[in-house]
Every structure is written in C-alpha cells, then in structure tokens.
Amino acid sequence: MPPDTLTPRDPRCEFLVTPLGVGEPCPRLSWKLESTERGAVPSASRVVVRADESSEAGWDTGWIAGHDRTSVAYAGPALRSDTRYHWEVGLRDAAGDDAGRARSWFETGVLSPAEWRAVWIARDTRTLPPIPVPQDHDRSLRCEYLPPPLQLRRTFTAGDVRRARVHVTARGVYRLRLNGVRVGRDELTPGWTDYAHRIQYQTYDVTDLLAEGDNVLGATVADGWWSGFVGMDARHQAQQYGTAPQFLAQLVLDRADGVREVIGTDGGWRERQGRIRYADLLMGQQDDARLDTPGWDRPGFDDSAWPFAVVAGTDTTTLTATGDEPVRVTAELPARSVVQRPEGFLVDLGQNIAGRVRLTVRGAVPGQRIRLRHGELLADDGSLYTENLRSAEATDIYYATGADEEVFEPEFTTHGFRYVEVAGYPGELRADDVTGVVLHSDTTFVGEFGCDDDLVTRLQANIRWGQRGNFVSVPTDCPQRDERLGWLADAQIFAPTACLNADCAAFFARWMRDVVSGQDAGGAFPDVAPKVCGCLDREGAPAWGDGGVLIPWHLYRTYGDRRVLDLSFGAMCAWVDHVHRHNPDLVWRHRRGNDYGDWLQVDAATPPEVLATAYFARSARTVSAAATALERPEITAHYARLAAEIGSAFVEEFVGDDGHVHGGTQTGQLLALAFGLLPDRLVDAVFGHLVRSVEERGNRLTTGFVGVALLCPTLAGHGRADLAHALLAQTAYPSWGYSVVNGATTIWERWDAWTADRGTQSAAMNSFNHYALGSVGEWLYTGVAGLDQAPGSVAWREAVVRPRVGGALTRASAEYDSVRGRFASRWQVDGDTFTLDVTVPPGAEATVYVPTADPDSVRESGDVLDDAPHVRGVERTGEEQVCHVGSGHYRFTASVRH
Numbered sequence: 001m002p003p004d005t006l007t008p009r010d011p012r013c014e015f016l017v018t019p020l021g022v023g024e025p026c027p028r029l030s031w032k033l034e035s036t037e038r039g040a041v042p043s044a045s046r047v048v049v050r051a052d053e054s055s056e057a058g059w060d061t062g063w064i065a066g067h068d069r070t071s072v073a074y075a076g077p078a079l080r081s082d083t084r085y086h087w088e089v090g091l092r093d094a095a096g097d098d099a100g101r102a103r104s105w106f107e108t109g110v111l112s113p114a115e116w117r118a119v120w121i122a123r124d125t126r127t128l129p130p131i132p133v134p135q136d137h138d139r140s141l142r143c144e145y146l147p148p149p150l151q152l153r154r155t156f157t158a159g160d161v162r163r164a165r166v167h168v169t170a171r172g173v174y175r176l177r178l179n180g181v182r183v184g185r186d187e188l189t190p191g192w193t194d195y196a197h198r199i200q201y202q203t204y205d206v207t208d209l210l211a212e213g214d215n216v217l218g219a220t221v222a223d224g225w226w227s228g229f230v231g232m233d234a235r236h237q238a239q240q241y242g243t244a245p246q247f248l249a250q251l252v253l254d255r256a257d258g259v260r261e262v263i264g265t266d267g268g269w270r271e272r273q274g275r276i277r278y279a280d281l282l283m284g285q286q287d288d289a290r291l292d293t294p295g296w297d298r299p300g301f302d303d304s305a306w307p308f309a310v311v312a313g314t315d316t317t318t319l320t321a322t323g324d325e326p327v328r329v330t331a332e333l334p335a336r337s338v339v340q341r342p343e344g345f346l347v348d349l350g351q352n353i354a355g356r357v358r359l360t361v362r363g364a365v366p367g368q369r370i371r372l373r374h375g376e377l378l379a380d381d382g383s384l385y386t387e388n389l390r391s392a393e394a395t396d397i398y399y400a401t402g403a404d405e406e407v408f409e410p411e412f413t414t415h416g417f418r419y420v421e422v423a424g425y426p427g428e429l430r431a432d433d434v435t436g437v438v439l440h441s442d443t444t445f446v447g448e449f450g451c452d453d454d455l456v457t458r459l460q461a462n463i464r465w466g467q468r469g470n471f472v473s474v475p476t477d478c479p480q481r482d483e484r485l486g487w488l489a490d491a492q493i494f495a496p497t498a499c500l501n502a503d504c505a506a507f508f509a510r511w512m513r514d515v516v517s518g519q520d521a522g523g524a525f526p527d528v529a530p531k532v533c534g535c536l537d538r539e540g541a542p543a544w545g546d547g548g549v550l551i552p553w554h555l556y557r558t559y560g561d562r563r564v565l566d567l568s569f570g571a572m573c574a575w576v577d578h579v580h581r582h583n584p585d586l587v588w589r590h591r592r593g594n595d596y597g598d599w600l601q602v603d604a605a606t607p608p609e610v611l612a613t614a615y616f617a618r619s620a621r622t623v624s625a626a627a628t629a630l631e632r633p634e635i636t637a638h639y640a641r642l643a644a645e646i647g648s649a650f651v652e653e654f655v656g657d658d659g660h661v662h663g664g665t666q667t668g669q670l671l672a673l674a675f676g677l678l679p680d681r682l683v684d685a686v687f688g689h690l691v692r693s694v695e696e697r698g699n700r701l702t703t704g705f706v707g708v709a710l711l712c713p714t715l716a717g718h719g720r721a722d723l724a725h726a727l728l729a730q731t732a733y734p735s736w737g738y739s740v741v742n743g744a745t746t747i748w749e750r751w752d753a754w755t756a757d758r759g760t761q762s763a764a765m766n767s768f769n770h771y772a773l774g775s776v777g778e779w780l781y782t783g784v785a786g787l788d789q790a791p792g793s794v795a796w797r798e799a800v801v802r803p804r805v806g807g808a809l810t811r812a813s814a815e816y817d818s819v820r821g822r823f824a825s826r827w828q829v830d831g832d833t834f835t836l837d838v839t840v841p842p843g844a845e846a847t848v849y850v851p852t853a854d855p856d857s858v859r860e861s862g863d864v865l866d867d868a869p870h871v872r873g874v875e876r877t878g879e880e881q882v883c884h885v886g887s888g889h890y891r892f893t894a895s896v897r898h
C-alpha cells in the first residue's frame with residue numbers, strides 16, 4: 001500500500017489551526033482522516049509532542065490501537081507558558097503498516113495568572129482636558145456623553161530579538177499597533193464574554209514588526225460591550241461591566257542571547273484622544289480625521305504633552321486564553337447600486353450583512369461632515385427604513401480632512417444592514433466608492449448543501465447569511481437593533497443547522513462557559529448569555545433555559561467534545577433539578593420565567609405548560625444520556641426515570657385517547673412526537689392530527705421558533721416526506737418561501753416581517769436577520785440531501801444516508817467535513833434512474849437507504865449489491881433498499897417510479 005492512501009489531515013489544537021496563546025493545560029489535539037481507497041480503517045494512531053527547546057521532555061502516546069480515535073488530550077509533562085510545541089500524528093493502516101502522518105504546532109499563552117506582569121491601564125480623567133463640547137448637530141442625545149476611545153502609546157527598546165509575542169486584551173474593544181502597523185487582523189477583540197468571570201486575551205506573533213532600537217506599541221480602546229450600549233438598555237450607555245475602557249498588554253521578547261524580557265502595560269504609557277470622537281457598537285462611530293496625529297504609533301513622535309495613563313487595576317485572575325475563532329473580515333461586497341435622493345445617496349449592497357462600510361471620499365472641504373446611516377430595507381417612499389433598529393442609531397459620521405482622497409472605515413462598531421444612506425458626500429458617489437465589509441466569528445464553513453431548485457437554493461443562502469450575521473463573538477438573535485444578545489433558545493434551535501454549515505465546536509464551547517456562569521444559585525440558566533443586568537436578568541424560560549442542556553449535548557454528539565459536556569454537566573443537572581423542585585408533579589407549571597412559548601407562531605399558541613413539560617422531559621432525557629457518556633451510571637438511571645415519568649405525566653395531562661394534544665397546535669403535536677413522549681398506541685393518532693393541521697391549511701405551517709425545526713424531520717420520519725417537501729416549496733404566507741419570493745436575503749425574525757397588504761410588522765420587534773426560523777437548514781442536509789449522523793453515534797462515527805427525494809427537485813447534495821473527515825451524499829434523478837453518490841471517511845460507516853420500488857434494479861458501481869465490495873447487510877424495507885458501507889466512495893443506481 002503506498003504510504004499515503006490513509007492519511008491524517010487538518011491537524012488542530014483545541015479545534016483551532018496552529019493557535020497561538022493556548023491556555024489549556026491539557027490541550028486536545030485532533031485530526032481528520034482521508035483515504036483514496038475503500039474500506040480504509042486506521043488500526044492505530046500515535047501522537048508525539050515536543051517543545052521547541054530540545055532540552056524539554058516531549059510526550060509520546062505510543063501506538064494506541066483502535067480505529068475511531070481522531071483526537072487525544074495532551075497528558076505529558078506540564079506545558080510551559082509562551083512556548084511553541086510541535087506535534088505529529090501518525091497512523092497505521094488495517095494491515096498494521098505505517099500509513100500517513102500530519103504535523104502541526106501550537107503555542108501556549110500565559111498558563112498561570114502569576115505570570116502576568118501587566119496591569120490594567122486607563123485614561124487619567126484628572127489630567128485630560130474635558131471632552132470638547134459637541135456642536136449641536138454633532139451628536140444625538142444618546143451619544144452626547146460617549147467618550148472618545150483611549151489612544152495609548154509606549155516606547156520601548158529592543159535588542160536582537162528572536163521571537164516576540166504579545167498577549168493583549170481590553171475591558172472594551174481594542175486595536176493594537178506596533179511601529180505603525182496593525183497587529184493581527186482580528187476585529188472587536190477581545191470579543192464578548194461574561195467579563196465578570198472571564199476576559200479573553202489574544203496572542204500575536206509580532207517578531208517581524210519589531211525593530212532593533214526604539215519601538216512603539218500603540219493601542220486604541222473603545223467602550224465595546226464593557227462600557228458601551230448593550231442590548232435594549234437604552235436609558236444610558238449601558239455600562240454593563242464598567243464605566244470606562246481599560247487596556248492590558250504583555251510583550252514577551254525572547255532575545256538572541258537567550259534572555260526573556262517581559263514588558264507589560266504600566267503607568268509609563270501615555271494617553272491622549274485621537275481622531276475618534278466616540279465609538280459604540282450600537283450607536284456607531286464618529287471620526288474627525290482632522291484630529292489625527294500621524295506618527296503617534298511610531299518611534300520619534302513627540303508625546304511629551306500626552307498625559308500618563310493611570311493604573312486602573314491589577315486583577316488578572318479573569319484573563320483567559322482565546323477559545324474560539326475571533327471576529328474577522330470574511331468578505332467584502334461591492335455596492336450593487338447607488339441612487340441619489342433628497343436625503344443623500346442611497347447605496348444597496350444587495351445583501352443583508354453584519355459589518356460596516358468602507359467609504360472613499362474625494363474632494364471634500366476640510367471638516368466636511370459625511371453621515372452614513374444603515375438599514376435593512378427601504379420605506380414605501382424609497383427612503384432608508386430604520387424604525388426597526390429601535391434605539392440603535394447605527395450611524396457613522398466622518399469629518400473629512402479635505403485631502404484629495406481619503407478613506408473612512410469605522411473599526412469599533414458593527415451594523416446589521418443592506419442599505420446605507422450617505423449624506424453630505426462631496427460630488428457624485430460612485431458604486432465603487434462603497435464597500436460592504438462583512439464581519440463575523442471566523443468559523444470555518446465545512447458544509448455545503450446544493451440542489452436544483454432556486455427557491456431552496458436561495459433559502460439555504462439566506463440561512464448561511466443569517467448565521468454569518470449573527471455569529472458575532474456570541475450567537476446573537478439579530479445584528480441590527482438594540483439587542484444583539486446571546487438568546488439561548490435561538491441558539492439551541494439553530495445549533496444543529498449551524499454545526500452543519502460551519503465548524504462551530506470552539507465557538508459554541510467557549511460561549512457555553514458564559515451560559516454556565518449565567519446560571520443562578522437555584523440552578524436556573526438565564527435567557528441570554530453573557531448575562532446582562534436589567535430586565536433580562538431572570539430565570540430562563542422553557543426552551544430558553546433548556547439551551548444550557550441541549551447545546552453541550554449537541555457539541556458532544558457532533559464533535560465528540562467531552563470536555564464541554566464535563567464542564568456543563570453539573571449545570572445541566574442543576575437546571576433539570578430546578579424545574580423539578582418547583583414542579584414536583586412533573587408538569588412544568590411554575591417558574592417558567594418569561595414564558596415565551598412557541599415564540600412568533602402563527603395564530604396557534606401552544607399552551608405554555610405543554611411546551612414547557614415537553615422540554616422538561618427532553619432535558620431530563622438529555623442529562624441522562626450525558627451521564628452515560630460521562631460514565632456516571634447512577635445519574636443516568638435517575639434522570640432516565642425522571643424523563644420517563646415526565647413523559648407519562650405529559651400524556652396523562654395533555655394527550656387524549658384520540659391523539660389530541662392539548663391546544664391542538666402543530667407545535668404541541670411535534671413536541672410530543674419528536675421528543676418521544678408518546679406511547680406507541682398514540683403515535684399514529686397524534687401524527688394524523690399533525691398531518692391534518694398542515695393539510696387543512698393548504699400545506700402551511702403555524703409553528704414559531706420552538707416548533708419550526710421539528711416540522712420537516714417529523715413529517716418525513718413518519719412517512720410524509722411529501723408534505724415536508726410541500727412546506728418547503730410553499731411560497732404563500734406563512735412559509736420559508738414567502739420571505740424568499742419577497743426578496744429576503746437573510747432569514748426574517750417573523751413569518752410576516754413584511755406582507756404585501758400590511759407592509760412591515762411593528763417596528764418594536766421586527767428583525768430581517770434572525771436565524772431561528774432558518775433551523776430548517778438542518779433538514780436540507782439531513783432530509784433533502786439525506787446526510788445525517790446516526791442516532792447514538794458520536795463524532796460522526798456512523799452516518800445515515802437517506803435522501804428524501806421529492807418536491808420539484810431532481811437533484812440535491814450535502815457535503816460535510818466532519819471532525820472525522822468528509823462525508824457526502826449526492827443524488828439525482830435522471831429519467832427513471834436514480835443515482836446516489838456517497839462518501840464516507842476512513843474509520844466511519846454509513847447506513848445507506850436507496851429509494852426504489854424495484855430492489856432488483858439497485859447496483860453499486862455496476863455490481864448487484866450482494867457482490868459489491870465493502871457493501872454489507874443488504875435489507876429491503878418497503879420502498880427502500882438498505883445497506884451498510886464502510887469508508888470510501890460509492891455510487892448507487894436504481895430505477896425509480898415517477
């Protein structure tokens with residue numbers, strides 16, 4: 001066998017590619033598998049880790065037998081801070097011969113709080129001249145007291161440096177520069193975490209930016225989530241965590257002579273306002289380019305008039321390494337059109353995004369004021385519609401220098417928008433003067449769904465754009481209005497779709513820590529995490545608080561991430577115990593927090609106790625499964641029993657002998673069916689009610705956030721894939737297609753965010769970029785294209801390939817680069833021939849369902865199934881031919897009836 005027919009690839013540390021600043025004492029090292037051959041299975045794997053310094057002992061796992069290991073947690077000698085570790089994974093093939101290898105590295109950050117020399121620094125408000133009194137047109141009332149960001153600088157001398165790293169963070173959002181060059185390309189760092197418990201620091205390699213002799217570190221720090229507006233707390237600058245931004249950085253210089261020098265932030269830094277008058281995530285940024293002090297971030301600049309910063313604190317115990325992919329610029333969109341209107345130029349990007357605009361200005365007079373307002377749609381008269389942003393002003397203002405050409409791009413704000421109104425622009429604004437800059441957490445997109453139906457194709461694009469627009473440091477509900485919070489229900493409902501589109505292992509696991517920190521002493525998870533004070537600081541509602549149970553479980557199932565399960569497990573149990581304690585008769589009637597119910601359903605309110613009790617059962621069952629995964633049998637049994645009892649209480653209380661679920665809503669029926677709450681004798685009857693409810697409405701849904709994801713899988717799972725396809729193809733209100741045919745480029749918050757007869761819904765709550773209803777994306781992969789993880793499988797050890805052929809589609813495909821390797825399911829119907837291409841990575845297996853009424857017609861790469869290599873266990877079930885395959889590529893053909 002040539003050496004690389006079985007190869008590890010995509011080596012990662014803590015789910016990230018060659019991360020700097022790893023903070024885990026026992027980081028997990030993982031890899032994926034690929035092979036050019038069928039039936040490839042590793043028989044053993046071996047990982048070797050060694051530090052840069054040859055003196056340090058390494059770690060060698062030795063050959064570990066087994067075919068399904070694709071990760072290992074480091075368990076060698078204690079890692080040292082600020083050190084690069086190289087590692088290599090090797091494989092043996094089924095015959096026991098050496099196969100491929102992959103190499104990678106990671107670097108540690110500051111592993112112990114005691115190693116921080118840096119302290120928090122801030123503006124010395126005693127020495128700073130007062131903020132210039134705003135002109136009357138300068139700022140809105142809300143922005144009146146927003147302070148200018150800190151602009152900090154520090155000169156230091158460096159000798160012959162071999163390696164330089166900087167660990168940097170802020171209470172606020174920062175950008176760092178070294179000798180005039182921006183450090184890194186991350187945005188809105190350090191990201192949003194529950195700052196009361198943890199603040200991430202970022203680590204950058206700055207070796208190449210250093211000079212021998214004088215160097216200057218410069219930082220700009222704005223309020224961000226720390227002290228700026230957050231959520232709907234519009235009374236004042238929310239100041240959720242503090243009243244003014246602070247900064248902390250530690251530069252580690254390894255000199256050629258072997259000495260390590262550490263330079264931390266201290267009272268020797270100088271600070272003075274720069275060109276930014278204020279910057280706020282919700283309100284926008286105001287720049288006065290005339291206030292710029294060129295060279296402030298380089299050596300040789302005279303800073304003697306700059307006051308010294310003050311030391312604002314020395315507590316470094318909350319500092320944690322960055323756990324996930326930071327927000328970055330991931331795309332740039334050209335303006336699609338520009339029209340001139342009385343208010344200014346109106347620019348259409350053609351796509352609703354989260355991010356900002358880069359504007360080129362030519363021929364302005366010095367001090368010319370250019371204002372950019374952002375919005376998701378246009379009002380009836382063609383002007384920019386901003387009412388649905390509520391108190392978020394989403395307005396950037398630029399005072400020009402008057403240079404021939406100047407570029408404005410705010411760095412400490414983000415907006416959710418498709419249209420930009422540019423007022424005060426000198427002369428004619430051209431489309432190429434405007435670029436839409438797309439920002440989001442830079443998770444790798446690992447899934448692709450495709451099909452030959454334009455409506456469904458656009459729907460999938462909208463789902464992905466919804467994900468991009470709302471994965472901005474935390475999973476938010478929406479990116480535009482004064483909210484942008486990490487709502488737990490939205491996240492748990494969308495997580496399965498999100499994790500098929502992108503690798504969200506690190507993103508969600510990092511956020512889960514804030515979900516757990518948000519739990520109160522009685523065990524209640526919050527509705528939103530990071531937890532915010534004010535009206536949202538309360539016990540989580542059914543389906544909202546349950547996110548704290550369901551998300552870690554989904555991460556474990558999808559990524560095999562046992563650590564996130566371990567870290568969350570106590571909190572998961574406590575949540576179920578909390579509900580149980582207040583509802584000893586097992587019907588969840590009490591302590592339902594804000595009890596949102598099936599949020600934004602259509603004239604079909606599910607009785608809150610039905611929804612709540614169903615979720616109570618589901619969470620109890622999930623905790624039981626988690627206990628099994630963590631090898632805690634006593635706990636498994638306890639919660640399994642509880643789940644069964646809640647299920648019985650649900651049936652007794654809410655389900656009639658005729659299968660009527662109290663309330664009679666689609667969501668009530670779906671919860672009963674999908675959460676497995678029904679005894680066998682009632683399943684058909686309840687399903688019958690569901691089908692009737694959909695059909696009687698002319699193939700339309702009534703589900704809100706909570707029921708929507710269950711709809712298509714449940715219909716298809718009980719033999720009515722045709723009805724699931726009919727819902728998918730529906731374009732009348734309410735349906736996914738309705739928003740698509742009405743021009744949506746993202747998923748709307750409400751089914752009726754806009755209707756032809758009524759126009760826009762109430763501006764009080766009407767986002768055009770909310771991912772929850774896009775949770776049907778999961779079914780596009782798992783149902784339409786037919787690629788899913790098998791029940792009971794973890795980390796995609798076993799897949800099910802079961803395409804639900806139907807609707808107007810003649811082909812569909814899903815590709816998914818799982819933690820184990822690449823899976824694919826691609827089908828097409830051509831005349832009366834059905835073709836299904838299946839890919840399974842080494843070490844994994846799949847059960848394949850070939851839809852055909854004529855089992856004798858089925859072939860795999862031309863062979864009848866019984867003779868096809870690596871195809872096993874062929875069974876016939878009704879209209880499908882079922883078989884099991886190991887890794888490799890397979891092509892099934894069969895004849896189909898039309």
Ligand code: BGC
Pocket residue numbers: 477478483487489490596599765770
């Ligand atoms: C948010 C949601 C959230 C809900 C709670 C809304 O304001 O936008 O997506 O889940 O409140 O009901």
